[in-house]
Amino acid sequence: MTDEPLRSGTTPPYRFEVTATTAELRAAHDGLEAGEETGITVSVAGRVMLHRAQGKLAFATLRDGSGGEIQLFALAAVTEAFEDFTKINLGDWVGATGEVVKTKRGELSVKVRSWVVLAETRRSFGDKWHGISDVDTRYRQRYVDLWANPETRTTFLQRSRIMSLTRRWLEDRGFIEVETPVFHPIPGGALAKPFTTHHNALDLDLYLRIAPELYLKRLTVGGFEKVFEIARVFRNEGLSTRHNPEFTMLELYEAYADYHDAMALTEQLVAHLALELHGTTVLAYGGRELDLTPPWRRATLTDLVEEEAGIRVDVRMPIDELRRIAEEHGVEVEDGYGPGKLVLEIYEKTTEHRLWGPIFVLDYPKEVSPLARDHREVPDHVERFEAIVAGRELCNAFSELVDPDEQRARFEEQARQKAAGDDEAMVVDEDYLRALEHGLPPTAGLGIGMDRLVMLLTDTQSIRDVVLFPTLRPEQS
Numbered sequence: 001m002t003d004e005p006l007r008s009g010t011t012p013p014y015r016f017e018v019t020a021t022t023a024e025l026r027a028a029h030d031g032l033e034a035g036e037e038t039g040i041t042v043s044v045a046g047r048v049m050l051h052r053a054q055g056k057l058a059f060a061t062l063r064d065g066s067g068g069e070i071q072l073f074a075l076a077a078v079t080e081a082f083e084d085f086t087k088i089n090l091g092d093w094v095g096a097t098g099e100v101v102k103t104k105r106g107e108l109s110v111k112v113r114s115w116v117v118l119a120e121t122r123r124s125f126g127d128k129w130h131g132i133s134d135v136d137t138r139y140r141q142r143y144v145d146l147w148a149n150p151e152t153r154t155t156f157l158q159r160s161r162i163m164s165l166t167r168r169w170l171e172d173r174g175f176i177e178v179e180t181p182v183f184h185p186i187p188g189g190a191l192a193k194p195f196t197t198h199h200n201a202l203d204l205d206l207y208l209r210i211a212p213e214l215y216l217k218r219l220t221v222g223g224f225e226k227v228f229e230i231a232r233v234f235r236n237e238g239l240s241t242r243h244n245p246e247f248t249m250l251e252l253y254e255a256y257a258d259y260h261d262a263m264a265l266t267e268q269l270v271a272h273l274a275l276e277l278h279g280t281t282v283l284a285y286g287g288r289e290l291d292l293t294p295p296w297r298r299a300t301l302t303d304l305v306e307e308e309a310g311i312r313v314d315v316r317m318p319i320d321e322l323r324r325i326a327e328e329h330g331v332e333v334e335d336g337y338g339p340g341k342l343v344l345e346i347y348e349k350t351t352e353h354r355l356w357g358p359i360f361v362l363d364y365p366k367e368v369s370p371l372a373r374d375h376r377e378v379p380d381h382v383e384r385f386e387a388i389v390a391g392r393e394l395c396n397a398f399s400e401l402v403d404p405d406e407q408r409a410r411f412e413e414q415a416r417q418k419a420a421g422d423d424e425a426m427v428v429d430e431d432y433l434r435a436l437e438h439g440l441p442p443t444a445g446l447g448i449g450m451d452r453l454v455m456l457l458t459d460t461q462s463i464r465d466v467v468l469f470p471t472l473r474p475e476q477s
Contacts, residue, residue: 012118016095019043022068025100025108032102037111044070044110045095045118047147053086060088062096062110067153072096073109080114091121091147139464139472152465158277159454159466163230165276166250166450169269175226175252180215182208182232186429189213189371192235193423195245208234212251213371213445217400218435220253220443228252230450241462242392245471248450253400257444259383262397263360266387266446267294270358270394270453277457285390285459288356296358296387301347304361309350315339315365315380322346336420340367340380355388370410370426371445372398389456397446404436 020042029038046064053059056076063069072094076082079098088094096115102108138145138152145152167177185204187194189211197206212231219227233249254261274281274292281293299307306312311325322342326333331345343365355361363375364384372382383399401407411428418425454466464470 012093012120013095013116016045016116016118017043018045018095021066022046022062022064022070023066025070025110026068029100029102029108032108034102034106035104036102038100040100041098041113042100042110043095043097044072046093048088048090048092048094049147051088051090056082058082058086060085060094062094063147067150067157071103071107071109072112072115073098073101073103073107074112074115079112085112085115088117089121091124092117093119093121135464136472139470140475142468155454155458155460155466156468158458161277162273162454162457163450165273166269167230169272170228170252173226175228175254176224178216178219178224178227178229180209180212180219180229180231184209186427188426188429188432189215190235191368191370191424191426193237195234195236210235211249211447213447214429214432216251216253217440217443217445218432220255221435221438221440225255226252239471239473241464242452244451244463244467247463247467250448250450251446253443253445255441255443258399258442259385259397259444262444262446263296263298263385263387264294265444266360266395266397266448267292267296267358269448270389270456273453273457283457283459285456286461288390290356290358290390290456292358292389296360298360298362298385300363301361302343302363304355304359305343305347305351308354309346311346311350313343313346315343315367336417336422338367340365344368352388352393353391355391357391358387358389358394360385360387369398370414371401371407373401374406392452393449394452394456395446395448397444400440400443400445402436402440402442404433407436408433 022044025042032038044062044064046062048060049063049069050061058074060072061069062072074082074085079085094115095118096110096112098110098113101111183206185206187207187210190213192210194207194210197208199206211233212229216227216229228250230248230250232246234246237243237245271281271292271294274283282289282291284290302313313322313325317339319339322339323333326342326346329346329350331349333342362385363378363381366374366380366382369382369384372384375381375383384397386396387394411426414426415428418427451463451466455463458466460466
């Protein structure tokens with residue numbers, strides 16, 4: 001099938017007054033008896049999904065943005081430009097005005113009095129109307145996928161609702177929404193490789209943000225005690241079913257709280273969203289039951305490694321022993337790995353994917369958590385958790401490090417790692433340290449990957465199915 005334009009267009013009208021959506025008409029008039037007329041005139045608009053002509057009758061199925069469909073019922077004796085109506089193409093955008101009726105065959109319809117082509121389709125949709133199975137076509141031509149696969153439209157409507165519900169839930173609890181810079185002079189807030197750009201007027205190299213964290217904590221220093229941002233963030237990493245180089249992150253910070261408070265907030269928010277979308281906190285994901293009802297299980301990272309993989313690891317073990325354990329379990333060990341990094345790599349290789357959850361994995365090694373506060377009871381660890389749901393990280397959170405001297409030491413260690421070749425290590429952020437010197441109260445911080453949360457709540461297996469326009473390799477000509 002060619003993708004070349006099929007016909008030249010005509011000038012469409014500048015506007016069309018829609019008085020009812022197809023979903024509204026279904027809700028109001030589905031109870032009509034076959035052959036019943038309402039005497040109510042409406043104007044509807046949308047795409048033609050099906051079309052057929054039978055002598056002096058013609059029918060078209062109209063689908064609109066409400067997700068509903070209605071039949072357009074045209075009669076030669078009633079409908080203006082009836083002959084032209086019989087020649088409508090599949091995919092044309094059409095506006096129609098007429099009476100709401102139910103045909104003798106029981107089909108809710110608009111009996112068309114007048115109509116207009118709002119936009120011609122110049123490319124043949126053909127069999128695409130019956131669903132697109134080729135994933136590359138679906139992602140590259142989302143504008144077709146949204147019409148051809150109704151479940152795609154449903155997923156993105158649910159995504160929109162999840163974002164709205166999240167905002168409302170947080171605002172009801174006293175959080176305020178803010179916007180922080182996308183261009184950062186220093187990459188920070190997460191261990192990730194940034195994208196770089198250049199500002200010509202200032203002759204300044206900048207970085208697309210990998211996280212809004214350090215700016216949000218500056219606002220907590222400034223007195224915003226409950227603050228959040230639903231932020232687009234950018235990380236120069238590979239593509240997979242769980243990773244897209246640009247994605248959406250909810251980050252929030254709450255003064256006078258710790259990581260236990262962040263756990264309670266996380267499980268309550270996710271349960272609330274499940275109830276609002278599905279009416280229950282017990283869902284199916286990939287054909288397997290997933291119970292999101294709070295409270296979720298809590299267990300330490302090292303206990304879970306022992307439980308799932310039968311290995312006891314600890315950052316205080318001799319590093320040669322940790323290296324041996326890591327290599328025995330297929331971890332690619334690099335020279336700069338310390339004991340904390342080795343423990344984390346062993347956990348991620350042997351344990352994380354086995355955790356169905358939901359579960360809070362607690363108490364990470366200090367070495368791999370440069371922004372988290374020292375654990376109040378366990379040496380060489382920090383008060384950090386990740387929530388694992390269906391074998392995937394859903395969020396990362398900690399009791400925030402508030403000591404500027406300790407934060408400087410952590411930054412300087414990160415800088416040494418960067419100089420040694422670690423592209424994901426942080427650098428020293430002097431302005432953030434200056435902010436900490438003004439005083440950051442005890443604070444809990446939380447980051448939730450919203451794309452993964454949408455995947456979870458819509459039973460979707462690939463991040464590309466919940467991102468309208470995912471990053472793709474260049475199209476082959």
